[in-house]
Each structure stands twice: as C-alpha cells, then as structure tokens.
Amino acid sequence: xxxxxxxxxxxxxxxxxxxxxxSAVAVGFVLLLVFLAVAGPLVSPHDxxxxxxxxxxxxxxxTHLLGTDEFGRDVTSRIIQAARIAVTAPLIxxxxxxxxGLPLGLWAGLRRGVVDAVAGRLADxxxxxxxLVGALAIVAVLxxxxxxxxxxxxxxxxxxxxxxxxxxTLAVAEETFVESxxxxxxxxxxxxxxxxxxxxxxxxxxxxTILMGVALLAEASLSFIGLGVQPPDASWGSxxxxxxxxxxxxxxxxxxxxxxxxLTVLAFNTIGDSIRDAVGLRRRT
Amino acid sequence: xxxxxxxxxxxxxxxxxxxxxxxxxxLVQLIPGDPAEVIAGxxxxxxxxxxxxxxxxxxKPVLEQYFNWFTGVLHGDLGHSLSTNRSxxxxxxxxxxxTLVITTMALLVAVVIGxxxxxxxxxxxxxxxxRAVSTLATLGIAxxxxxxxxxxxxxxxxxxxxxxATGYVDIREGFGVxxxxxxxxxxxxxxxxxxxxARHTRxxxxxxxxxxxxxxxxxxxxxxxxLVRKHILRNSAIPVVTVLGLQAGRLFGGVIVVEAxxxxxxxxxxxxxxxxxxxxxxxxxxVLLSAVIVVLINLIVDLAYGWINPKVRTA
Numbered sequence: 001x002x003x004x005x006x007x008x009x010x011x012x013x014x015x016x017x018x019x020x021x022x023s024a025v026a027v028g029f030v031l032l033l034v035f036l037a038v039a040g041p042l043v044s045p046h047d048x049x050x051x052x053x054x055x056x057x058x059x060x061x062x063t064h065l066l067g068t069d070e071f072g073r074d075v076t077s078r079i080i081q082a083a084r085i086a087v088t089a090p091l092i093x094x095x096x097x098x099x100x101g102l103p104l105g106l107w108a109g110l111r112r113g114v115v116d117a118v119a120g121r122l123a124d125x126x127x128x129x130x131x132l133v134g135a136l137a138i139v140a141v142l143x144x145x146x147x148x149x150x151x152x153x154x155x156x157x158x159x160x161x162x163x164x165x166x167x168x169t170l171a172v173a174e175e176t177f178v179e180s181x182x183x184x185x186x187x188x189x190x191x192x193x194x195x196x197x198x199x200x201x202x203x204x205x206x207x208x209t210i211l212m213g214v215a216l217l218a219e220a221s222l223s224f225i226g227l228g229v230q231p232p233d234a235s236w237g238s239x240x241x242x243x244x245x246x247x248x249x250x251x252x253x254x255x256x257x258x259x260x261x262x263l264t265v266l267a268f269n270t271i272g273d274s275i276r277d278a279v280g281l282r283r284r285t
Numbered sequence: 286x287x288x289x290x291x292x293x294x295x296x297x298x299x300x301x302x303x304x305x306x307x308x309x310x311x312l313v314q315l316i317p318g319d320p321a322e323v324i325a326g327x328x329x330x331x332x333x334x335x336x337x338x339x340x341x342x343x344x345k346p347v348l349e350q351y352f353n354w355f356t357g358v359l360h361g362d363l364g365h366s367l368s369t370n371r372s373x374x375x376x377x378x379x380x381x382x383x384t385l386v387i388t389t390m391a392l393l394v395a396v397v398i399g400x401x402x403x404x405x406x407x408x409x410x411x412x413x414x415x416r417a418v419s420t421l422a423t424l425g426i427a428x429x430x431x432x433x434x435x436x437x438x439x440x441x442x443x444x445x446x447x448x449x450a451t452g453y454v455d456i457r458e459g460f461g462v463x464x465x466x467x468x469x470x471x472x473x474x475x476x477x478x479x480x481x482x483a484r485h486t487r488x489x490x491x492x493x494x495x496x497x498x499x500x501x502x503x504x505x506x507x508x509x510x511x512l513v514r515k516h517i518l519r520n521s522a523i524p525v526v527t528v529l530g531l532q533a534g535r536l537f538g539g540v541i542v543v544e545a546x547x548x549x550x551x552x553x554x555x556x557x558x559x560x561x562x563x564x565x566x567x568x569x570x571x572v573l574l575s576a577v578i579v580v581l582i583n584l585i586v587d588l589a590y591g592w593i594n595p596k597v598r599t600a
Contacts, residue, residue: 125304128583130538133556133575140560140568141315217429221542224431225557244435244546251439258432265427 016278023274026267033264036083046074048081049232059252066256069239070246075256078234082257085235086264089150089228090215094208096154101161102204106192108162109169116166123159131156132221139227146219146235149228153218157211164207168200175199202279206272213268220261236261294587298580305576306358309569310351313341324367324563337367341565358573364566366559373570377552381574383453384544384551387470388536394475395482395532400525402479403486404513407521410491418483425480431542434473438546441469451548474543478532485528489521496520522593530586534579 017023036043051071060067066075108116126134131153138152169192172178178195186195220237222228224244229235236257243253316323321338329337337343341364342350357364363373406418442450448465456463493499499516507515541553552571559567 121300121304124301125308128301128305128576128579129572130534130575130579132538132541133572136541136556136560137309137312137568137572140563140565141312142317144561213427220429221431221539224542225545227557227560240432240435247435247439247443251443254432254435254439258429258436261429261432262424262427265429266423269423269427 017271017274020274023270026270026274029263029267030271033083033267034087036080037087040080040083044077044080046077048073048077048234050074067250067252069253070242070249075253078239079236079256079260082234082236082239082260085146085219085229085233086216086260089146089219089235090212092147092150093154093157093215093218094211096151097157097161097211098208100155100158102165105162105165106169106196107188109166110173110192110196111188119162120166123162126156126159129156131218135218135222136227139222144227144230146223146229146233149222150215150219153215153222157215161204161207161211164203165200168203169196172196172199202275206276206279209268209272209275213265213272216261216265216268291588294584298584302576302580306355306573307351309572309576310354312569312572313343313565314347320565324565326563340365363570363573366567367564368562368567373566376555376567377570377574380550380552380555382455382551383549384537384540384553386456387453387467387474387543387549387551388533388540390467390471391475391478391536391540392529392533394471395478395536396529398476399479399482400486403483403525404490404518404521406483407487407490407494408513408517415487418487422480422484425476426484428477429542430474430477430539431546433476434470434543434546437469437473453547453549453551470543470547470549473546474536474539477539478536481532482525482528486521486525489524490517493517493520519593523590526586526589526593530583533582537575537578 017027051073052068053071055068066079069075069078104115104119108119129137134156135149135152138155139149142148142152173196178191181191181195219228219235220240223235223237224241226241229238231238239257240254240261243250243257246253313320319334321334321341321343322329324341325334325337342353345353354364361374363377365372366376369376402418402422406415409415438450441448448469450469452466453470454462454466493516499512502512502516540551541556543549544551544553545557552574555567556571558564559571
C-alpha cells in the first residue's frame with residue numbers, strides 16, 4: 001500500500017507538520033481535545049449531569065452556548081465531558097490493533113514462514129467482512145458496552161495494520177544494513193527492535209493516526225445503534241442518538257456533537273496526511 | 286485473464302469463504318461461559334437451557350457440531366431464529382431487498398458524483414473547481430454517514446417537508462414513492478464513498494495526463510472530449526474500480542447505521558436486533574451473507590480488470 005522512499009529524522013517531520021497551517025491547526029485541535037479529556041470538569045461551564053426539566057431544548061444563549069438537551073442539560077458541558085471518550089475509545093482500539101498487528105507483522109515480514117502464511121490467511125478472512133459487520137459479530141460474542149465495542153473494533157483493525165507493518169518490514173528487511181546485522185549474528189528480537197522498527201515508524205504512524213479517526217467513527221456508529229457507550233455515560237455518538245430521537249422537537253440538536261466528531265476526524269486525517277507527505281510516503285490512494 | 290488465473294482466483298475466494306464459515310461457527314463457541322446459558326438469558330429455567338443446548342447441538346463434540354452446521358449451510362439451511370423460530374434464510378431473504386436496493390443506489394450516487402467531480406478536478410488542476418472538490422472530499426471522508434443522514438433528514442424532511450423522513454417502500458407500490466424513500470438514505474450512505482472516489486479519480490486523471498501517450502495524442506491534435514473518453518477515462522478506470530470494490534464492502538457495513546436512522550427494516554436492523562437479543566443463528570447467517578457479498582464483489586472487480594485493460598488479460 002505504501003512504500004518508504006526516503007527516511008527522515010523525527011525532528012524534520014515535526015517541523016514540517018507544524019509549519020503547515022492546516023496540520024498545525026489540526027495538532028492544536030487534538031491537543032485541545034486531550035486537554036478537555038483531562039481537565040474537562042475544571043473548564044466545563046455547567047455540571048454536565050444536572051437536569052433542568054423546565055428548560056428543555058433551550059436555544060443558543062450566553063448561559064447555554066450550545067443550548068440544552070432533552071433533560072435540560074447544558075450541551076457544551078456534555079460535549080466537553082464526552083471528549084474523554086473521544087480520546088480514550090480510539091486509543092483502546094488502536095492499542096489493541098497494534099498489540100496484535102505489530103508483532104505479527106514484524107515477525108511475518110522478517111521471518112516469513114508459518115506465521116506469515118497463517119496470519120496472512122487470517123487477515124484476508126477478517127478483511128473479507130465489512131468492518132462494521134465484523135465488529136458487530138465480535139460484540140455479539142463479548143456483549144455490548146464501550147470497552148467491548150472498542151476491543152472489537154481493534155480486532156477488526158488488526159489485519160489492516162498487520163499488512164502495513166508486514167509490507168514495510170519486507171521492504172526494510174532487504175536493505176543491506178539489516179542483512180549485515182543478521183549476518184553478524186543479531187538476534188531476531190534485536191533486528192526487529194533496533195533495525196527494523198525505527199525504519200517502519202513512518203508508515204506505521206500514518207496508519208495509526210488515520211485509524212484514530214476511523215475508530216472514533218466506529219465508536220459513534222456502535223454507540224448510535226446502542227452497542228457502545230451505555231447511559232448514563234455520554235459519547236458524541238450516544239448524544240447523536242438522543243438528538244436523533246428528539247429531532248422533531250429540536251432539529252438543531254444534531255449539530256453540536258456531529259460537528260465535534262467531524263472536526264476531530266478531520267484533525268486526525270489532516271495530521272496523518274501531513275506525516276505521510278513529510279516523510280515522503282506515497283499518498284493514500 | 287487466462288482461464289487458469291480465473292480458476293486460481295475462484296479457489297482463493299472459496300478458501301476465504303470456508304475460513305469465514307469457521308470463524309462464523311466459532312462465534313457461538315467463543316461466548317464466554319456456557320453458550321446455552323448465555324443465549325437463554327438470566328431468567329431461563331434449566332429446561333430452557335437444556336432445550337437450547339440440544340436445539341443448537343451444543344451437547345455434541347465441536348467437530349461434529351461444525352460438520353453438521355456446515356452441511357446445513359451448504360444445503361442452504363442456516364437454522365432457525367431463536368426469537369421467532371422462523372428459518373434464518375427466509376428472514377434474511379425478507380429483509381435483504383431494502384438493504385440491497387439502498388446499497389446499490391448509494392453506489393450509483395457515489396460513482397456519478399465521485400467520478401464526475403474527480404474528472405472535473407483532475408482536468409482543471411489548480412482551478413477553483415479543483416480546490417472546491419478537494420475541500421468537499423476531505424470533509425466528506427471525515428463525515429459519518431449516519432450524521433449526514435440526520436442532517437439530510439433535518440433539512441429535507443423536517444424543515445422542508447419534501448421527502449419522507451423514515452421507512453422504505455417497495456418499488457411495486459410506485460416508482461415515485463419508492464424513489465422518494467430511497468433518495469435520502471442512498472445519498473447519506475453514498476456521499477462518503479463519492480468523496481473517496483473523487484479524490485482517487487482526480488489523482489488518476491492527473492497522473493494519466495502526464496503520460497507520453499496523452500502528450501502524443503494532444504500533439505496529433507486530438508480534441509479534449511475524445512482524449513478524455515479514449516485515453517484518460519479508460520486508463521483511470523482500473524484504480525477507480527479497485528477503490529469501488531473496497532468501498533462496496535464499506536457501504537454494506539455503513540448501511541447498518543443508516544437503516545437505523547431511517548427506520549428501515551432491512552438486514553442492518555435485523556443484525557442490530559439479533560446482536561441485542563443474542564440471536565446467534567441470525568448473526569451467523571448475516572455474517573456469512575456479508576462475506577459472500579464482499580468476496581463476490583471483489584471477484585467481479587478482478588474479472589472486470591481484464592475487460593477494462595487488455596494488458597491484464599495475459600498477465
């Protein structure tokens with residue numbers, strides 16, 4: 001899918017990303033999101049749980065910047081509260097995918113053999129299912145809930161990540177410095193860790209960034225159909241579900257959480273694209 | 286494609302489908318704890334648990350269970366729904382038309398909008414058209430289809446009551462009514478794919494434009510329209526068809542949530558309810574069907590290469 005054509009130092013990558021206006025804004029946005037996830041309760045204008053039933057579906061005002069929801073709760077505060085899940089949910093999925101896909105991909109790329117054959121076939125099989133269908137099937141086994149849903153999404157991501165890592169490892173493994181390292185007796189673990197991993201970091205990072213956005217969309221989809229976040233917890237996806245139920249009373253209510261989600265995915269995609277360009281990888285096609 | 290390649294490709298597809306059948310079968314085996322107890326629910330009596338255990342054959346050795354189940358699958362028997370006791374195959378057959386129609390229409394929306402926008406952008410690189418297409422495509426890719434669906438409902442069904450907000454009507458009840466129910470879900474589902482296709486088509490067209498044969502054709506005085514049809518579209522088609530194949534599977538997943546927004550009782554709603562009710566035979570049937578559809582689409586895409594590009598036929 002992607003091939004490394006030029007190697008670059010991490011510092012160069014960072015400077016290229018920050019120098020581009022679009023990706024600098026995207027990085028700023030993600031940092032803001034992380035800040036809200038950590039310090040949300042401190043900056044939140046209202047208590048996100050407090051109901052005010054006399055003030056349902058209030059419009060935009062200076063007290064309620066984004067209005068109130070079906071229980072009269074402040075939408076701004078709830079968006080901020082849900083930022084925590086917007087950060088943690090993709091981390092769970094991408095973490096699981098890395099945990100499965102990275103070691104298998106490295107091993108399969110360097111040593112080939114049985115691991116490569118078996119993992120490759122398994123990857124083909126899982127990839128033959130639409131992602132959401134596969135996630136649904138795994139949730140059916142594990143049971144609904146945010147953590148289970150994100151585990152399922154992570155398992156579905158793993159084959160794709162495996163392929164990227166394997167492909168990149170195959171390319172690097174043919175380089176002279178790897179061959180000579182193996183020739184002078186470098187162990188497989190050392191070869192993978194010291195020689196190959198740093199050289200496949202770029203395509204890996206691109207993939208991980210883009211998967212963060214996809215995972216957020218998957219979380220929202222699964223929460224929307226009731227298999228992800230369970231009440232009283234709130235994610236942007238579950239807020240959208242509530243907004244959808246009340247769409248006749250308050251058409252605007254689908255806007256805030258939806259926009260928050262689109263901006264976040266956009267930020268991840270922009271960062272991913274910038275890293276790709278910065279390290280001279282071919283554009284995702 | 287040579288017959289030998291086609292046979293090899295078919296063999297590969299069958300192998301993947303067989304592996305999917307094993308994974309699907311294992312869904313029930315992998316349930317933590319005693320599957321029969323989990324499926325029966327917390328308030329089930331011992332007799333009910335025992336009934337489910339015999340009904341699903343869970344009291345037999347695993348290999349025998351798989352063999353029995355797989356023989357059933359090959360004979361078109363996927364068992365019975367645990368909630369309605371109707372055959373899984375007929376329940377799926379009932380729900381499938383709505384889903385397939387909406388997915389196909391979404392694909393149509395994606396191709397028409399995506400390819401034309403991509404060609405327009407690719408031919409006018411650097412213009413405002415190109416920039417507008419790129420911006421919209423970037424946005425479209427980041428937008429979840431079910432949110433787009435809600436926004437479309439809000440705009441075109443609630444604020445302006447032009448189109449129905451929910452439901453699906455069979456085409457036999459009239460083309461107009463059918464179309465009015467299909468437009469919004471198909472658009473919501475198809476736009477993200479259109480964005481992906483537009484980006485991709487633009488890249489391909491831009492790439493083909495730099496090729497020597499296009500320069501030669503231009504030097505020989507080929508007109509713009511002829512050039513686009515004869516050289517550019519044809520040579521851009523292969524990567525675009527590949528993306529389309531990948532996206533078809535994505536649409537089939539995305540339709541689950543779009544159906545939920547529009548209250549359409551298709552395969553997606555069936556799947557969601559089956560997961561919530563732990564109706565495993567239904568889930569297994571649904572997963573198998575999805576795999577068959579995706580594998581078939583990929584097979585068709587591969588065969589289409591040979592038709593689009595004669596160079597691949599001999600490869």
